[in-house]
Amino acid sequence: MAPVLLDHVAALFHAVPGRPRDPLILSERALREDPDEPGTDKVQCMTPRSIVHLFGLMYGELGLVGCSSHSGRRTFGTRAARRVVEAGGSLRDVQQLLGHRNLSTTQKYIDGSEDAKRRLV
Structure with missing residues (x-):
């Protein structure tokens, strides 16, 4: 989650009374x-x-x-996949974060990066 979004969500939790299970x-x-x-x-x-x-x-x-309502989820999946190695993880971790049963489903969320391909070669 982007830091600015996290800040706003945290502020909302503090400003609006509710129970933990409330939407x-x-x-x-x-x-x-x-x-x-x-x-x-x-x-x-x-x-x-x-x-x-x-x-x-x-x-x-x-x-x-x-x-769309789904594009934020897709963006999260792509960004997580790009950063997971830096965090010492693997695509399996991204799969679990997205709640997918199959890694093949997670792969559909991940966009390639031409810059990353050039750096790898």
Whole structure:
């Protein structure tokens, strides 16, 4: 996670009261009265479709073309793969961080680098 993003997430955790299992991002309809306990609110998680839609709106407002809710995950995978050797790890570590069962799935996330290829040769 980029340091600036980590700072903002940490600030959000400190500024907004909640429980550790509460969702990080809430929709406008996230709070619903708990039918089992009238008078209390039950936090509803956003659906995957709602999160994809939210990312689409944010990218659109920022003028970012070609981005998706999944592109951040892909960028993380590529950057982690490039830095894993420096950290003393392997692609297996990146695979585990991404939660993939098969290394072949992880390989699809990793973009090559022409500069790295030149340096290797």
